[in-house]
Amino acid sequence: MKDHEHPLFVRVEKWRRRAGRVRDDVVVAAHGGGGKAMRDLIDDLVVRELGEAVQVDEDQARFEVSKLAQDGDRLAFTTDGYVVSPILFPGGDIGRLAVNGTVNDLAVSGAKPHYLSCGLILEEGLPIAELRRVMKSMAEACAEAGVSIVTGDTKVVPRGAADKIFITTAGVGIIPAGIEVGAQRIRSDDVILINGYLGDHGAAILAARGELRLETDIPSDCAPLNGLVEALLAEVDVHAMRDVTRGGLAACLNELALSSEVGMVVEERALPVRREVAGFCEILGLDPVHLANEGKLVVAVPAAQAERALEVMRAHRYGEQAAIVARCRAEPPGVVTLNTGFGSERILDMLVGEQLPRIC
Amino acid sequence: MCLGIPGQVVEIEDTDKMLGVVEVSGVRRVTNLTCIVDEDHPIESCLGEWVLVHVGFAMSRIDPAEAARTLALLEELGEVQAELEAMRNATTEGESTR
Amino acid sequence: MKYVDEFRDPAVGRKLTDQIARLTEAYMKREKRTRPLKLMEVCGGHTHAIFKFGLDEVLPDAIELVHGPGCPVCVLPVGRVDDAIYIATQPNVIFTTFGDALRVPGSKLSLLQAKAQGADIRTVYSPVDALAIARENPERDVVFFGLGFETTVPSTALTVKQAKAEGVDNFFLFSNHITIVPTIKAILDSPDLQLDGFLGPGHVTMIIGMRPYQFICDTYQKPFVVSGFEPLDVLQSIVMVLHQLDERRCAVENQYRRLVRDDGNPVALEAVTDVFQLRPFFEWRGLGSIDHSGLELKEAYAAFDAEKKYAIPALSIADPKACQCGEVLKGKLKPWECKVFGTACTPETPIGSCMVSSEGACAAYYNHGRLTTLRRPTTGREATT
Numbered sequence: 133m134k135d136h137e138h139p140l141f142v143r144v145e146k147w148r149r150r151a152g153r154v155r156d157d158v159v160v161a162a163h164g165g166g167g168k169a170m171r172d173l174i175d176d177l178v179v180r181e182l183g184e185a186v187q188v189d190e191d192q193a194r195f196e197v198s199k200l201a202q203d204g205d206r207l208a209f210t211t212d213g214y215v216v217s218p219i220l221f222p223g224g225d226i227g228r229l230a231v232n233g234t235v236n237d238l239a240v241s242g243a244k245p246h247y248l249s250c251g252l253i254l255e256e257g258l259p260i261a262e263l264r265r266v267m268k269s270m271a272e273a274c275a276e277a278g279v280s281i282v283t284g285d286t287k288v289v290p291r292g293a294a295d296k297i298f299i300t301t302a303g304v305g306i307i308p309a310g311i312e313v314g315a316q317r318i319r320s321d322d323v324i325l326i327n328g329y330l331g332d333h334g335a336a337i338l339a340a341r342g343e344l345r346l347e348t349d350i351p352s353d354c355a356p357l358n359g360l361v362e363a364l365l366a367e368v369d370v371h372a373m374r375d376v377t378r379g380g381l382a383a384c385l386n387e388l389a390l391s392s393e394v395g396m397v398v399e400e401r402a403l404p405v406r407r408e409v410a411g412f413c414e415i416l417g418l419d420p421v422h423l424a425n426e427g428k429l430v431v432a433v434p435a436a437q438a439e440r441a442l443e444v445m446r447a448h449r450y451g452e453q454a455a456i457v458a459r460c461r462a463e464p465p466g467v468v469t470l471n472t473g474f475g476s477e478r479i480l481d482m483l484v485g486e487q488l489p490r491i492c
Numbered sequence: 493m494c495l496g497i498p499g500q501v502v503e504i505e506d507t508d509k510m511l512g513v514v515e516v517s518g519v520r521r522v523t524n525l526t527c528i529v530d531e532d533h534p535i536e537s538c539l540g541e542w543v544l545v546h547v548g549f550a551m552s553r554i555d556p557a558e559a560a561r562t563l564a565l566l567e568e569l570g571e572v573q574a575e576l577e578a579m580r581n582a583t584t585e586g587e588s589t590r
Numbered sequence: 591m592k593y594v595d596e597f598r599d600p601a602v603g604r605k606l607t608d609q610i611a612r613l614t615e616a617y618m619k620r621e622k623r624t625r626p627l628k629l630m631e632v633c634g635g636h637t638h639a640i641f642k643f644g645l646d647e648v649l650p651d652a653i654e655l656v657h658g659p660g661c662p663v664c665v666l667p668v669g670r671v672d673d674a675i676y677i678a679t680q681p682n683v684i685f686t687t688f689g690d691a692l693r694v695p696g697s698k699l700s701l702l703q704a705k706a707q708g709a710d711i712r713t714v715y716s717p718v719d720a721l722a723i724a725r726e727n728p729e730r731d732v733v734f735f736g737l738g739f740e741t742t743v744p745s746t747a748l749t750v751k752q753a754k755a756e757g758v759d760n761f762f763l764f765s766n767h768i769t770i771v772p773t774i775k776a777i778l779d780s781p782d783l784q785l786d787g788f789l790g791p792g793h794v795t796m797i798i799g800m801r802p803y804q805f806i807c808d809t810y811q812k813p814f815v816v817s818g819f820e821p822l823d824v825l826q827s828i829v830m831v832l833h834q835l836d837e838r839r840c841a842v843e844n845q846y847r848r849l850v851r852d853d854g855n856p857v858a859l860e861a862v863t864d865v866f867q868l869r870p871f872f873e874w875r876g877l878g879s880i881d882h883s884g885l886e887l888k889e890a891y892a893a894f895d896a897e898k899k900y901a902i903p904a905l906s907i908a909d910p911k912a913c914q915c916g917e918v919l920k921g922k923l924k925p926w927e928c929k930v931f932g933t934a935c936t937p938e939t940p941i942g943s944c945m946v947s948s949e950g951a952c953a954a955y956y957n958h959g960r961l962t963t964l965r966r967p968t969t970g971r972e973a974t975t
Binding site for chain 1: 591594600603607641642643644645646647648661662663688690692693712713714715716722737738821937938947948949957958
């Protein structure tokens with residue numbers, strides 16, 4: 133190297149090592165090509181936006197096992213894909229959903245969620261501004277839930293091969309010693325509670341798609357539930373817990389009833405439903421018990437502790453509308469029924485597919 | 493058949509196209525009011541009215557007086573029912589003491 | 591919700607069911623009758639309410655509800671579903687439909703399956719939304735799948751009129767609109783069916799008025815009570831039918847006075863007669879061909895007629911052999927008496943359309959009514975003989 137070249141070299145190297153910046157307005161193929169454009173995208177949108185939530189140095193996250201073991205004696209591990217359309221909706225976006233969904237999958241095992249992975253599949257043409265908003269909201273969601281993203285991957289696919297953005301998150305959490313929650317612990321005299329309104333997410337998404345041309349400001353209920361779970365586990369002997377997502381309360385209770393072989397009676401009139409969601413459902417012939425949620429869980433607790441569980445839930449910001457919604461019984465095993473209030477019960481089954489709006 | 497739901501006309505949007513906004517429990521939808529407008533009921537008179545909405549059309553005005561009458565009939569039924577119960581109980585008691 | 595919640599009050603409901611029990615018992619005793627009273631609720635909306643609120647379970651055994659043909663999805667024949675799929679898979683077509691029709695099985699596919707295979711099929715809430723899609727996509731042909739009875743027909747009629755007025759030339763209607771009265775007549779003429787009374791379709795009557803049913807009283811001497819769709823409406827209508835039976839009279843009565851006027855809705859009817867005419871006959875799933883029961887566009891609106899634009903196969907395709915939807919629709923069989931109910935035919939793998947719509951008698955029984963069925967020691971058929 134000649135003398136006069138040295139300062140130049142230093143300058144270029146300094147520039148080269150600067151965190152990259154994306155100058156395009158939309159995602160292009162080069163952003164997934166493994167070269168500088170991809171580095172710029174990751175630097176600018178992933179590392180910069182995720183900020184403290186992200187801890188990526190190598191191609192794999194490395195954990196000290198002994199450190200993890202201080203929190204409990206079992207590892208919980210889960211994965212989920214997020215493909216919601218539209219990606220931005222009232223009450224959240226696909227980024228918030230991707231963090232909270234996985235956090236909740238861990239939390240309902242009783243685990244304290246620690247680490248997440250983040251796989252991004254981006255469609256060419258996705259506005260960078262929208263991607264930035266999604267990443268920012270992932271960071272906020274991580275901060276709220278107290279988790280960090282420790283490994284990730286980004287791919288760009290041609291236009292039409294994905295719908296704007298798909299996210300996959302896997303999550304790792306630690307289950308404290310002594311915590312045992314699972315469907316097999318449900319007893320025939322247990323009581324089932326839910327932490328709030330049914331169907332907000334499902335209604336918010338359907339409305340946000342705009343196809344039905346209904347105006348409402350129903351927000352998605354997308355929220356992390358690990359705080360609420362922690363509060364519950366500290367006070368109540370929770371037998372089983374499930375997050376209520378696609379398929380709604382009906383699917384969730386049927387799964388629990390089938391795996392525990394107990395029967396359940398839902399009190400239709402006790403179900404918490406937001407006024408707007410009730411109206412939305414009446415217009416489209418939908419039933420809130422089948423609508424999706426993203427910040428709801430059901431818990432099965434001994435009858436004697438039901439009131440305490442209700443108090444704990446209602447004291448938490450994500451449980452203000454909590455309610456006792458069902459009681460377990462021995463017969464008929466595995467069957468969920470619904471008390472209509474008219475002196476009769478009917479079967480509450482899960483649906484075959486997605487609930488479709490109807491006119492008749 | 494024919495899912496219909498009561499809603500209130502909260503806005504007249506376009507008098508030529510006969511469009512208004514109907515609200516059902518906080519959910520709003522632009523609704524065609526043609527079927528509830530005639531010479532005696534101009535479109536302006538729709539504002540505040542309760543109507544039955546079916547597939548984006550207001551199909552009929554809800555008659556509040558008739559609704560109240562139906563409900564009153566149902567209430568009355570309850571009272572008659574209670575009297576009958578009382579009579580029946582009285583008879584059974586009479587029979588059993590006889 | 592105003593005009594909804596007050597008609598769902600379970601306390602009043604219990605009083606009504608008590609009254610129904612008393613009236614029925616007295617009537618059966620006086621008439622020395624052992625065969626249950628058969629009341630047909632014409633409309634799928636009633637069927638839905640009956641199962642959703644478990645009303646069938648709280649009625650006395652001596653009342654048997656027969657679930658009628660008033661579910662437009664349930665009576666849609668296989669051939670018309672195939673025609674719809676044919677249109678939907680033509681190049682450049684956006685096919686718009688109410689969600690109800692998506693799962694109805696055709697001879698090979700349902701619309702939902704055709705969508706998965708690439709057809710551009712979109713769910714709409716209203717025919718005007720289909721027209722809006724046509725406006726937004728002037729280079730595509732937008733077809734609306736017109737489904738439903740007289741309640742829905744005015745909305746389609748007004749939409750077609752609007753398309754004409756605006757000069758939207760890429761909007762087409764595939765009309766499968768049907769009328770209820772000829773069908774009730776066909777059911778009444780069916781020789782082996784004994785009905786004691788009807789709950790009439792509230793929303794259809796809101797359009798067509800009370801008069802078209804008069805023949806049911808005059809010719810067939812059956813009580814006919816036009817009923818609303820909330821549980822208290824349905825129960826009160828049953829009480830009204832029982833009163834007529836008790837007093838040995840029959841009349842067309844109106845329980846749904848808050849919405850139904852004697853003359854129906856003249857504005858809506860005018861729009862319908864302006865745009866539509868009766869077809870000589872129309873095929874119904876399970877019921878066969880019924881004269882003057884289907885509606886097609888009049889000549890003046892021929893430019894909007896999808897049946898004129900597309901060479902639809904228009905085949906009459908027999909219902910699957912194992913399927914007994916027709917018997918169920920006519921009330922001859924209870925859903926669980928059908929050979930394939932709950933085994934080969936379930937909401938997951940529907941053979942007949944009664945298993946598809948949540949208003950279909952079979953789907954309603956399957957989804958909500960299994961408890962009742964399981965508890966009954968005998969089947970309905972045995973009980974009636």
